[in-house]
């Protein structure tokens with residue numbers, strides 16, 4: 246059994262859950278909040294989710310490694326070979342970067358007072374990243390890049406609902422609305438508690 250430490254809200258954990266769902270792989274999901282779980286460092290010394298633990302105790306960390314491993318064991322096609330690979334990995338890095346900026350922006354917002362300069366930098370990364378995505382040709386069927394972008398946008402909607410990113414990015418908004426219909430997006434959407 247594959248054990249995934251994650252949280253339904255994390256855009257990075259969602260990537261792994263999306264790939265597993267799309268490939269019909271079963272994951273035992275262990276829900277944690279990494280910032281308040283010091284014991285989790287035994288699994289991932291960095292204290293970040295997601296982390297995947299195999300039957301033999303091997304731990305894998307970072308969604309990029311975990312997603313590629315799941316794709317490999319599930320016989321998937323989310324990580325292509327050849328020239329397409331670098332495009333897909335670059336798009337994954339861009340999507341993850343938007344997600345990471347959104348995560349950090351929201352964590353910094355909880356500080357008193359919020360560090361304005363560093364938050365502004367995260368917001369700038371988020372907005373410029375989405376500007377670049379407005380001009381991206383997305384693939385169908387999706388590769389890992391498309392999955393990363395969609396998980397990041399879902400997280401931005403959750404954490405920064407006031408951000409009208411769709412207004413000036415109609416192509417990205419249209420693509421995302423359509424991608425949300427993917428069965429694995431529906432299956433991995435965080436449910437309100």
Ligand SMILES: N[C@@H](CCC(=O)N[C@@H](CS)C(=O)NCC(=O)O)C(=O)O
Pocket residue numbers: 255256257279280291292293294295306307308309341348
């Ligand atoms: N590059 C990592 C990023 C993972 C990450 O930043 N996860 C966040 C949750 S969304 C986390 O665990 N944060 C806790 C911390 O930074 O201490 C990945 O792709 O897995």
